[in-house]
Amino acid sequence: MEETYCTKTIILNRTDFREYDSRTTVYSLDKGKLELVARGVKKIKSKLAAHLEPFNLAEIMVVRGRKFDYIGAAASRKCFPNIKGDLEKLAAAGKAVNVFNKLVKAEEADKGTFSLLEEFLGSLDSRELKIGHDLWAGFFTLKLMAQLGYKPELYNCVACNKKITSGENLFDLSRGGLMGGECLNKKGNGALVISDNGVKLLRAIIDNNFTKLKNFKISVKLEEEVKTIISSFCQYHI
Ligand SMILES: [Zn+2]
Structure with missing residues (x-):
């Protein structure tokens, strides 16, 4: 089973990574600043993208990977x-x-x-x-x-x-x-x-x-x- 955890974060930055993915820098309440990969956020149908806009306050689920940690799910709480x-x-x-x-x-x-x-x-x-x-x-x-x-x-x-x-x-x-x-x-x-x-x-x-x-x-x-x-x-x- 994959190891996961949930944490409250503020999205700091998002940059392109691979064809459809992005590298997202977040500041999390529990683990501090993290670099995470968000899969498929550049696809039109992405459900993650809107929640991971810079400056959003979002609850995210992190999936630990071998090379990178991924954002498995996200729900924005404040969008300012x-x-x-x-x-x-x-x-x-x-x-x-x-x-x-x-x-x-x-x-x-x-x-x-x-x-x-x-x-x-x-x-x-x-x-x-x-x-x-x-x-x-x-x-x-x-x-x-x-x-x-x-x-x-x-x-x-x-x-x-x-x-x-x-x-x-x-x-x-x-x-x-x-x-x-x-x-x-x-x-x-x-x-x-x-x-x-x-x-x-x-x-x-x-x-x-x-x-x-x-x-x-x-x-x-x-x-x-x-x-x-x-x-x-x-x-x-x-
Ligand atoms: Zn002096």
Whole structure:
């Protein structure tokens, strides 16, 4: 008898594989990130295909194979239709999932990481989301990094450990956190100027869930500043 198991997953990516099959990357609640083969999904009559669209939350049955593990059956539970019907939301989800795929290692399950991705997709799907979607993906990136152990130091100077006060501060990419004005001469290559509001927003992103963050009012200037810091910090670790 073939060995099978069922697990809740979020579909991360699907690429063509052989004539009718696809290679599907999923993040599963029980086993973490998995690469699975979905047979026949490119055939018109495929019952699996619709359930395995990227960003879907789906229950799947995995069949262990000698060379690959297969998706034997799938049933989608959440399809996030507003993401799929909006190019801007779709781009933000794509960006976030791409970062997720790069930062999350294979076969390391973590409930907190699973919830974070599910909550991000759910909030992005909401029609009430007023914050720029690209920035929203940035919020997810920073929260994901904190969840995975790359939490930036946002309270004490990464060079001298003194408490960060308002005024002249930097975000040092290589040391992974804030650097106070007294240490500006010690900065490495990758250090970005950060405003007081930028510091407050980074702290708030880590401390609050998506439901709370949804109500934040953020100026265009602050949005650009924080987006640049988060994406630079993320690039540094990828
Ligand atoms: Zn310092």
